[in-house]
Amino acid sequence: xxxxxxxPGDKANLESDVRLTPKFGPDGLVTCIVTDATxxxxxxxxxxxxxALALSIGTGIAHYWSRSRQELWRKGDTSGSVQTIxxxxxxxxxxxxxxxxxxxxxxxSCHTGRRSCFYRSVPLGSAPAENTVLRFDEPSGS
Amino acid sequence: xxxxxxxPGDKANLESDVRLTPKFGPDGLVTCIVTDATxxxxxxxxxxxxxALALSIGTGIAHYWSRSRQELWRKGDTSGSVQTIxxxxxxxxxxxxxxxxxxxxxxxSCHTGRRSCFYRSVPLGSAPAENTVLRFDEPSGS
Numbered sequence: 001x002x003x004x005x006x007x008p009g010d011k012a013n014l015e016s017d018v019r020l021t022p023k024f025g026p027d028g029l030v031t032c033i034v035t036d037a038t039x040x041x042x043x044x045x046x047x048x049x050x051x052a053l054a055l056s057i058g059t060g061i062a063h064y065w066s067r068s069r070q071e072l073w074r075k076g077d078t079s080g081s082v083q084t085i086x087x088x089x090x091x092x093x094x095x096x097x098x099x100x101x102x103x104x105x106x107x108x109s110c111h112t113g114r115r116s117c118f119y120r121s122v123p124l125g126s127a128p129a130e131n132t133v134l135r136f137d138e139p140s141g142s
Numbered sequence: 143x144x145x146x147x148x149x150p151g152d153k154a155n156l157e158s159d160v161r162l163t164p165k166f167g168p169d170g171l172v173t174c175i176v177t178d179a180t181x182x183x184x185x186x187x188x189x190x191x192x193x194a195l196a197l198s199i200g201t202g203i204a205h206y207w208s209r210s211r212q213e214l215w216r217k218g219d220t221s222g223s224v225q226t227i228x229x230x231x232x233x234x235x236x237x238x239x240x241x242x243x244x245x246x247x248x249x250x251s252c253h254t255g256r257r258s259c260f261y262r263s264v265p266l267g268s269a270p271a272e273n274t275v276l277r278f279d280e281p282s283g284s
Contacts, residue, residue, distance in 0.1 A: 005270060015254055018275050020264055033175050033184055040182035040284030042175055042231075045238045058269040089184075089260040089281055092252055096187045098260045100284065110234055112157055118231040118240050122162055127200035128147060133160050139231055141284055142182030142242065 004054045014094045022053060023095040029065055030095050034109065036116075037086040037100040040141025043109040044117045046075075048097070060085050062101060080105030114138075146196045156236045164195060165237040171207055172237050176251065178258075179228040179242040182283025185251035186259045188217075190239070202227050204243060222247030256280075 008014055008021040022030050029047040036043055048056065052063040052072055062083035066073045076082030083101040090097050103109055110117040120134040150156055150163040164172050171189040178185055188206040190198065194214055197205040204225035208215045218224030225243035232239050245251055252259040262276040 088264040091259040098184045117233040122230040
């Protein structure tokens with residue numbers, strides 16, 4: 001249990017509370033949706049433990065928990081693409097946050113060097129099949 | 143292991159593949175970010191198992207896996223707020239999808255009756271404390 005945030009209450013409490021009482025999962029994480037503050041495009045999906053969430057709120061700079069490296073991660077520390085948080089929102093059951101960010105450095109939020117991790121679109125309207133081909137293209141916000 | 147999609151390859155494969163090879167987690171799910179196709183605002187965060195993802199692709203109507211009810215869920219079946227998928231994108235490591243939707247019925251995607259689940263914003267710039275108060279307000283796309 002994190003001591004950085006109050007203990008989450010029941011469902012009704014989580015939904016109506018004016019307090020931030022994040023409901024961390026069994027892995028100690030909440031999910032974080034990251035969008036570009038200007039274009040609105042989704043840049044990446046990441047995870048925060050209590051420390052990363054508290055640091056993000058306190059400093060206004062995006063911090064995450066890397067599940068693959070199992071470590072706290074200040075985005076941009078090695079790449080230079082620091083994310084400044086313009087706005088943070090929390091969802092109804094407080095197990096997900098949405099941050100709108102301005103990206104520094106090269107502007108890449110994806111480790112592949114692209115602005116967004118969502119650089120492929122999926123064709124719709126017929127069931128997925130062996131010959132379904134993704135399209136590589138840049139997303140737009142809406 | 144799902145038979146609806148090809149088995150995911152290694153990291154390099156997942157990132158560069160033109161095939162959709164979703165990397166479902168230990169719980170059999172990928173995460174799905176849902177945004178409004180017009181405004182760009184984030185409406186909700188949900189989860190899809192292989193069947194929900196295949197149905198979403200095939201029909202163009204959002205299907206999810208409800209973790210609380212442990213059942214396949216065609217969004218809007220009871221509320222009328224069916225989500226028509228305008229675009230679907232997949233992220234670099236293929237464990238998350240982003241869909242842009244048009245919402246039918248009342249336009250509510252949150253079970254609380256609101257358009258978006260992200261109806262509270264979190265004040266930034268000082269460490270979270272007992273007296274931190276969330277603001278109830280409607281999100282915008284960017």
